[in-house]
Amino acid sequence: MRIGIDVGGTNTDAVLMNGLDVLGWRKTPTTPDVGAGVVSVLRDLLSETKVSAAEVRAVMIGTTHFTNAIVERRRLVEVAAVRLGLPATRSLPPLSDWPDDLATAVGKHRYLLRGGNEFDGREIAPLDELGLREVAREIKRKKILAAAVSSVFSPVTADMELRAAEILAEEVPDLRISLSHQIGRVGFLERENATVMNACLVHLAAAVVSSFRRALAELKITAPFFISQNDGTLMSPQHVERYPVLTFASGPTNSMRGAALLAGLKEAMVVDIGGTTSDVGMLLRGFPREAALSVDIGGARTNFRMPDVLAIGLGGGSLVRDDGARIGPDSVGYELTSKALVFGGNELTTTDIVVAAGLEDIGDKSRVNHLMASTIKAALATMHRMVDTAVDRMKTSALPLPVILVGGGAILVSEKLPSSSEIVRPKHSSVANAIGAAIAQVGGEVDRIFAVEGTTRDAVMDIAKTEACERAVAAGASRSTVNIVDVEDVPLAYLPGNATRIRVKAVGDLLME
Amino acid sequence: MWQVTKQDLMDLAVGAAFLGTGGGGDPYVGRLMVQAAMDEGKTVTILDPTEVPDDVLVIPTAMMGAPTVLVEKIPSGEEAVASLRRLEKYLGKKAYATMPIECGGINSTIPLLVGAMTGLPVVDADGMGRAFPELHMETFSVLGVRGTPMVVTNEYGDCAIIEARDDKFMEWISRGVTIRMGGAAYIAEYAMSGADVKRTAVPNTISLGIRIGRCLREAKTNHENPIDALLKMLPQTLYSYGRVIWRGKVVDVQRETKMGWVLGNAKIEGFDGWKGVMEIQVQNENLIARVDGKVRAIVPDLICIMEAETAEPITTEYLRYGQRVVVVSVAVPPIMRTPKALEVFGPKGFQIDEPYTPIEQLA
Numbered sequence: 029m030r031i032g033i034d035v036g037g038t039n040t041d042a043v044l045m046n047g048l049d050v051l052g053w054r055k056t057p058t059t060p061d062v063g064a065g066v067v068s069v070l071r072d073l074l075s076e077t078k079v080s081a082a083e084v085r086a087v088m089i090g091t092t093h094f095t096n097a098i099v100e101r102r103r104l105v106e107v108a109a110v111r112l113g114l115p116a117t118r119s120l121p122p123l124s125d126w127p128d129d130l131a132t133a134v135g136k137h138r139y140l141l142r143g144g145n146e147f148d149g150r151e152i153a154p155l156d157e158l159g160l161r162e163v164a165r166e167i168k169r170k171k172i173l174a175a176a177v178s179s180v181f182s183p184v185t186a187d188m189e190l191r192a193a194e195i196l197a198e199e200v201p202d203l204r205i206s207l208s209h210q211i212g213r214v215g216f217l218e219r220e221n222a223t224v225m226n227a228c229l230v231h232l233a234a235a236v237v238s239s240f241r242r243a244l245a246e247l248k249i250t251a252p253f254f255i256s257q258n259d260g261t262l263m264s265p266q267h268v269e270r271y272p273v274l275t276f277a278s279g280p281t282n283s284m285r286g287a288a289l290l291a292g293l294k295e296a297m298v299v300d301i302g303g304t305t306s307d308v309g310m311l312l313r314g315f316p317r318e319a320a321l322s323v324d325i326g327g328a329r330t331n332f333r334m335p336d337v338l339a340i341g342l343g344g345g346s347l348v349r350d351d352g353a354r355i356g357p358d359s360v361g362y363e364l365t366s367k368a369l370v371f372g373g374n375e376l377t378t379t380d381i382v383v384a385a386g387l388e389d390i391g392d393k394s395r396v397n398h399l400m401a402s403t404i405k406a407a408l409a410t411m412h413r414m415v416d417t418a419v420d421r422m423k424t425s426a427l428p429l430p431v432i433l434v435g436g437g438a439i440l441v442s443e444k445l446p447s448s449s450e451i452v453r454p455k456h457s458s459v460a461n462a463i464g465a466a467i468a469q470v471g472g473e474v475d476r477i478f479a480v481e482g483t484t485r486d487a488v489m490d491i492a493k494t495e496a497c498e499r500a501v502a503a504g505a506s507r508s509t510v511n512i513v514d515v516e517d518v519p520l521a522y523l524p525g526n527a528t529r530i531r532v533k534a535v536g537d538l539l540m541e
Numbered sequence: 542m543w544q545v546t547k548q549d550l551m552d553l554a555v556g557a558a559f560l561g562t563g564g565g566g567d568p569y570v571g572r573l574m575v576q577a578a579m580d581e582g583k584t585v586t587i588l589d590p591t592e593v594p595d596d597v598l599v600i601p602t603a604m605m606g607a608p609t610v611l612v613e614k615i616p617s618g619e620e621a622v623a624s625l626r627r628l629e630k631y632l633g634k635k636a637y638a639t640m641p642i643e644c645g646g647i648n649s650t651i652p653l654l655v656g657a658m659t660g661l662p663v664v665d666a667d668g669m670g671r672a673f674p675e676l677h678m679e680t681f682s683v684l685g686v687r688g689t690p691m692v693v694t695n696e697y698g699d700c701a702i703i704e705a706r707d708d709k710f711m712e713w714i715s716r717g718v719t720i721r722m723g724g725a726a727y728i729a730e731y732a733m734s735g736a737d738v739k740r741t742a743v744p745n746t747i748s749l750g751i752r753i754g755r756c757l758r759e760a761k762t763n764h765e766n767p768i769d770a771l772l773k774m775l776p777q778t779l780y781s782y783g784r785v786i787w788r789g790k791v792v793d794v795q796r797e798t799k800m801g802w803v804l805g806n807a808k809i810e811g812f813d814g815w816k817g818v819m820e821i822q823v824q825n826e827n828l829i830a831r832v833d834g835k836v837r838a839i840v841p842d843l844i845c846i847m848e849a850e851t852a853e854p855i856t857t858e859y860l861r862y863g864q865r866v867v868v869v870s871v872a873v874p875p876i877m878r879t880p881k882a883l884e885v886f887g888p889k890g891f892q893i894d895e896p897y898t899p900i901e902q903l904a
Binding site for chain 2: 113114115116117118119120124125144146147148150152180181214215216217420421422423424425426477529
C-alpha cells in the first residue's frame with residue numbers, strides 16, 4: 029500500500045492507495061510546521077482506513093514549499109554562482125536580469141572562469157583549475173554555504189561541471205554544490221538561473237526533508253518516502269536535498285496525472301476548474317505535455333521542464349455580465365459562499381447560473397428564480413465555449429480527445445464540448461493531486477545537442493535512449509518496467525552539419541523491496 | 542541624433558520579432574547585453590542616415606550562425622567590436638559609425654552593443670529591411686556595395702578575413718568558418734561610405750522596430766486593439782501599407798530542418814468570416830501565404846503571424862496547433878522591390894515558382 033500526500037498552500041491532502049485503488053483520503057489545513065500537518069493528516073487517514081503503519085510500503089509527497097520560498101524570498105542562503113565559459117559569456121554575468129531583491133537574497137557572489145564546451149563537445153577553454161581553487165578559498169573566507177556551477181553546453185558534456193565539483197569539494201568539504209546539467213537544458217542563462225535558485229534552497233530542502241522524515245517516524249512508518257518532481261516522477265529524499273528546484277510545479281503535474289489515473293485514460297485533456305480560473309492541460313502517454321517556453325519564477329527566467337498549462341478566467345465564482353454574454357475574469361473567489369446569489373450575496377456568479385438552470389442544487393435556489401431564461405442559456409453557452417476553446421487550443425491536433433473534468437468548479441460543464449470525444453468526471457477528483465503523487469514513477473532524461481556528422485541519426489538516437497533508461501534505473505526504477513515515453517528531435521536552424529538536439533525521457537515503476 | 546532608452550530596448554525586442562517574420566532569432570540575449578552596457582553608464586546614440594557625412598566610413602556589424610548556440614554560449618561582448626576594429630585596420634580607415642545589416646530578430650541589437658562599447662553612433666538603417674537567412678540578401682549587395690572584405694570573429698578574438706568572388710560565396714565561406722567557431726560568430730561586413738548608406742540602405746528601420754514595439758505596448762495599456770493601432774501607425778513610415786490578411790486557428794504545423802534551414806508549412810483555418818485555410822510556407826522566415834492555391838502575400842513583403850489576443854509576434858519555433866492568430870502582411874519599401882532586389886530575395890531567391898505581386902495588389 030502507498031500513501032500520497034499533497035502539501036499545498038492551503039490544504040494538506042493524503043490518500044491511501046492499494047495498487048491503483050483509492051482506499052481512503054483525508055484533507056486537513058496546512059500548518060506552518062509542515063511536519064505537524066503531515067502527522068495529523070496521516071494519523072486520521074490510517075485510523076479511518078484501519079491500516080497499520082507497517083502495511084505502508086512507500087510514501088510519496090508533493091510540495092509547493094520550495095517554489096513559495098523563492099517567490100517570498102524566505103529562508104534562502106547565499107550562493108557562489110560559479111560560471112565556466114570564459115572567454116565567452118562575459119557580457120552577461122550571473123544573475124543578469126534578476127529582480128534586485130532576489131539577487132540580493134542570494135548574495136551576488138559571481139565568479140567567471142575559463143572553461144565550457146562548444147555545441148559539439150569541443151572545449152571552449154580547458155577548465156581553469158587554479159582559478160577555481162582560488163574561488164574556493166574565497167567561498168571559505170566569506171563562509172558561503174552553497175555553490176551553483178554552470179558550464180557552457182554542459183547538457184552536451186558534463187565533464188567540466190563534475191571536475192569543478194570535485195575541486196570545490198576538496199577545498200570546501202561542507203559546501204553544497206549544485207550542477208547545472210542536473211537541472212536545466214540548453215539555454216545558458218535560464219539554466220544558470222535555475223541552478224542558483226537550487227543552490228539557495230539546499231538548506232531549506234534539508235530542513236523540509238528532515239521534518240517529513242520525523243513526521244513519518246512519529247507515526248512509526250518505516251517505509252521509504254519520495255518527493256514528486258515537476259515531470260511526474262519521483263526523487264529520493266537525498267536527491268531532493270540536492271535538487272529541490274526539481275519539485276517546482278509538481279502540483280499541476282500531480283493533479284493531471286491523478287486525474288488520468290482516476291479516469292483510466294492516458295491520452296486526454298484535463299480541465300481543472302477552480303473558483304477563479306480553470307487550468308487546461310494535455311496528457312500524452314499519461315504525462316502532461318511540457319511547455320516549450322521559458323518560465324518565470326519569482327521574476328527570473330528559467331528553463332525547467334514544466335507542464336504546459338493554459339489558465340483561463342473561468343471558475344465557480346466568476347462573475348456573469350451582459351446577460352450571460354461575458355464571464356470573468358474577475359471572480360468572488362473564496363468568498364463564493366457569502367457573495368454568490370444562492371448563498372445570500374449580491375453577485376451573479378457562474379455557480380448561480382448552474383443552480384438556476386436546475387443542474388445543481390446548491391444554496392438557496394429561490395434566490396435565482398428571477399433570472400431570465402435567456403440569460404441562463406447565454407451564460408451556459410459562454411462557459412462551454414470558454415472551456416471548449418481552451419481545450420482546443422491546448423490540443424496538438426484536430427482529433428477529438430476525452431476531457432477529464434476535475435476541481436470544485438467541474439459542475440459548470442454539463443453539455444458536450446465540440447472539441448472532445450467524451451467528458452469524464454472521475455470520483456475522488458478533489459484529491460487528484462495526492463493521488464498523482466502516490467502513483468508517480470521514476471524517470472530518467474537526456475536532453476542535449478548531438479553532432480550527427482560521421483554517424484547516423486538512428487545510432488545517436490539509440491545512445492540517447494539507452495542513456496535515458498540507465499538514468500531511470502539509477503534513480504530507482506525497476507529495470508524491467510522502464511520504457512521510453514517521449515522522444516523529441518530538433519535540428520538546429522542556421523547551422524548546416526547535422527547538429528541536432530535530442531530529448532529522450534524514460535520512466536519505470538519504483539523498485540520496491 | 543538621439544539616445545536609446547531602456548524602454549526603447551524593450552520595444553525594439555518586440556518590433557524586431559515582428560520584422561523577423563518568424564525568424565531571425567530571439568532578441569532577448571542581445572537586449573540584455575545592451576542593457577547591461579547601459580547599466581554601466583554606456584550610451585547608444587542613433588544617427589539618422591541623413592546625418593551621416595558622405596565621405597565617412599560606416600561598418601555594419603552582426604551575429605551569424607545559430608541563435609540556439611547564442612543562447613547557450615553567450616558572447617563575450619567584444620566579438621563584434623573586434624570584427625569592426627579588424628576591418629578598420631584592414632581598410633586603413635576608422636569607422637565613423639556602425640549599422641545593422643538586418644533589422645529583424647537578434648541582429649537588430651548587435652550594432653547597438655557595438656555602439657555602446659565603442660561610443661560609435663549607430664545608423665538608423667539596415668540592408669534587409671526585415672530578416673533574411675543569408676548574408677548576400679542585402680539591398681547593399683543588390684545596389685553594388687560589396688560584402689567583402691568581411692571579418693568573422695569568435696570570443697577569443699580569433700578572426701578570419703574573407704575576400705570572395707561574390708557575396709553569395711562570402712556567405713558560403715563565412716558559414717563554414719562560423720561552424721568552426723562553435724556555430725555562432727560575430728561579423729563586420731559591407732563597409733561603405735556615408736554616401737552609399739544613403740543610396741543603398743533601407744532607412745529608419747531601428748526606429749521602425751522601436752515604434753512597432755511601442756505602438757503595440759501603448760495600444761495594450763490603452764485597451765485599444767493593438768493590431769488596428771499598428772496598421773494605423775505604419776502609413777507614417779516607409780512601410781506604408783499593411784493589412785490583416787487572415788484570422789484563424791493554426792490547425793497544422795510541419796517542420797523539418799535541412800542544411801540548417803527550418804523548412805515548414807503552417808495551415809491556419811479561418812474564423813471571424815475568413816473562410817478556408819491559409820497555408821504559409823516557411824524557410825526560417827515566413828515566405829508565402831496562400832489560400833486555395835491563390836497567393837495572398839509573398840516575400841519580400843512581410844508576413845507576420847501574431848497571437849490574436851496579445852498581438853505578440855510568433856516565431857516559427859513556437860508556432861503550433863491551436864494558436865489563435867492574426868496574419869498581417871506589410872509592404873516593404875520600394876528599394877526592396879526593384880527587379881534586381883527581387884532576383885536576390887524575392888520568390889526566386891528562395892526557389893519559389895511564383896511571380897512577385899506587391900501586397901497592395903493582392904485581394
